[in-house]
Amino acid sequence: MPQEIEKHYKEILKQYIQDQNEKDLYSGQKFSRQFIEKEISPEEVIGIHKASLKELFPEASDKLWHSFDFLIEMMIHYGLALQEHQSLIRKQEEMEMEMKIAAQVQNTLLKTKVPNFPCLDIGFLTIPAKQMSGDYIYFLNDDPNNASVAVADVIGKGIPAALCMSMIKYGMDSMQYESASPGIVLEIVNRIVEDSIDDSMFISMFYGMYNAENSAFSYASAGHEPALLYRAAEGEFVELDADGLLLGIDRAVHYEERSVQLEKGDFVAIMTDGVTETRTESGFIDEGLIRDLLESVKDKPAQEMADTVYQHLGELQNFQLHDDFTIVIFKKEDK
Amino acid sequence: MPQEIEKHYKEILKQYIQDQNEKDLYSGQKFSRQFIEKEISPEEVIGIHKASLKELFPEASDKLWHSFDFLIEMMIHYGLALQEHQSLIRKQEEMEMEMKIAAQVQNTLLKTKVPNFPCLDIGFLTIPAKQMSGDYIYFLNDDPNNASVAVADVIGKGIPAALCMSMIKYGMDSMQYESASPGIVLEIVNRIVEDSIDDSMFISMFYGMYNAENSAFSYASAGHEPALLYRAAEGEFVELDADGLLLGIDRAVHYEERSVQLEKGDFVAIMTDGVTETRTESGFIDEGLIRDLLESVKDKPAQEMADTVYQHLGELQNFQLHDDFTIVIFKKEDK
């Protein structure tokens, strides 16, 4: 085969030398792409070029051929860089494939079951910025009267964050039958995190628990974004925040617990900073935008509310998210 | 600057054409490396070469110069591939950095404490083939008389495997105070795995437990490589294997449990297939090789034994592992 290539090369070259036709350059360049695909290195091209010229200019001086030997020598490292490139592309493609599988594994590992309550409409959505998510939603339905949700955000994205998430999941799993209150849950998770991960990783978490008997929504926060409570009667938003450090900083943190009463039509929106700190080309979005968006769809089902927020904020940034985007909505319905 | 490069190039080339000295080729090649670093593309090199020759051979025919135009055209795609390479290297380095952090997170998440027994010498070693490991060693010392170890291998490597490992870890953690026997441990872990991961992921696991009171080593295996028991008195190896499916296939698997008595100088080597199926350029290694290696260092401390096996098998494959490489040695010592 190399011989055939050499022959073909010589023909095009000869043609071109004769009449300098653009067509020959086009054919030559198309041919050169095949060279690259066949992993023929640039020094080999120079070698072929030299051999072709030797036939075309038999009378040329030895000095000219020496100059080609020099050029071949100059091309060797270019050839090596190219081979390295080909190996790197393979590596990169493998890596992409691996990330795809990892994202699937993450999805299966972290799957959570949404509580089904007649008086509570739940909507949620979590979109990773890269392949792997560092945001996490965990639903707990440990007691027939309690619907709980943990929304967590690992500071950092990608694979390292995803690994941390699996730890949170197993921490939460271990509390499945304990009916613990929000402050206690965060204290336990904080200890697990503090024990298992190194000091450079922090996690913010909001934990909310709705009790169907008394319609109370109690919550605690580990340095997480405040949630938004919408008061249907007043048509106003209230921020839900509570004192508490990020998870994984200090083993002995106490988490404040608060509680609000939900009335018909009220809803709580728990988000991560990927939502509230949406960045567009002209900077961060206005704080009021999310409230306006939520209010404009307050009479729709909770899932549609969450979808609308993503649809609008996603569009603002051409759907090229800078951070994982997570939103959970608990909306009190008619009994 | 390009002008200076051109001048320098012409000088070396002229020198070489005059006396074909190896020294000039060496200088030229060193120079060409700078070219690549400065992102000078191969077509530019041909351009410089042509310009230099024009000065050195002013009398040459136009046809020769046309041939160089053709060569430049042939080199353009090589130049593009090279630029692409430079951008890909940058991307790759970012990815590597992320993987490095992820590997650290994994290490911290999966850390395990080696039991310290006066009558048992423990050596172990686990080397990932890629940055993230899909092999896992977990030591348990739940009872002052029991030193246990789980050696697991996720089928698959890299990030997806690493995510699964964190699940194993939390499964094992939950058994920390239960003093369960090997068969029971595998049954519990099997159920956790079956619940949490999708059907395309399987895990092999060997679980061994040494009891210091009666010197019994009991074990069970979930489709894992047989361990090797060395009988010091006979100077012979025995394979330790037990019936049991891979983890994550069937929720109801029963794991057979077996037991052997360890005498002074006996040792058990638990490995993953990354060790036993070491691939060299000429195929898989001979089965006897690992036994010979282990026997040759049987009187050394357990850690040195493990290190020796890695040193030898690593060398055979130029330390480019095809699979994660894990070995644990339990060696009975004088009381």
Added chain:
Amino acid sequence: MEYRSSVDIYTEWDIVAARQLGRNEAKKLGFGTVDQARITTAISELARNIYLYAGKGKIEITCIHKDDTTGISIIASDEGPGIPDVRKVMDDGFTTSGGLGAGMPGVRRLMDEFNIVTKRGVGTTITAIKWIR
């Protein structure tokens, strides 16, 4: 002085015609041999793209000026299906971008400025500029 001329792309031979036009203009403007070859290759890739994915379109070559420098501008336009995912097409080193160093990332590298406007079902216009150094 503004100069403009164009080649319609229907067949593979039109690619050669567009190359020839571009090379002539680049030469006239005073680009060196290597840059001539680069500009021609960029035209070649753009024309090939039209030929392969839009079926037909046009390559326009314009001589342009900014401050004291002169440049050549290539506009490749078609009324084809549009590019569904521009990010993918501009991504390096994957088969989607045409393989090793070719395709749109290649054009961007060969030229100094690069801009792409595409709309589904309406078509694509790519503008690429190279300045004389």
Added chain:
Amino acid sequence: MEYRSSVDIYTEWDIVAARQLGRNEAKKLGFGTVDQARITTAISELARNIYLYAGKGKIEITCIHKDDTTGISIIASDEGPGIPDVRKVMDDGFTTSGGLGAGMPGVRRLMDEFNIVTKRGVGTTITAIKWIR
């Protein structure tokens, strides 16, 4: 017929001597110009490695035979500090391996066979072979 000769590497000029020796042998054995340049580059990289990291060492060039084919074998040995992490040195595309296409991955690519034995505090021996096609 076995042929063997060697060059001690102390100074940068010894790198040139090793190259010269390798090129002569490769030429004698009938390697083409491009392969001569590749073999010489491999020797250059190996000798440079000795010069830079071990301080001193040796390059041996041997003519070898297997079945009906003839080849050239390069053995680079030193009593330097050894390579702490061979995997890193053999890894592609990173500064540790000498940057773009150079270093040990380069040598492996330039030759047909490649083997490295290194021990901390004892030294390193690298063997690289190329066969005539």
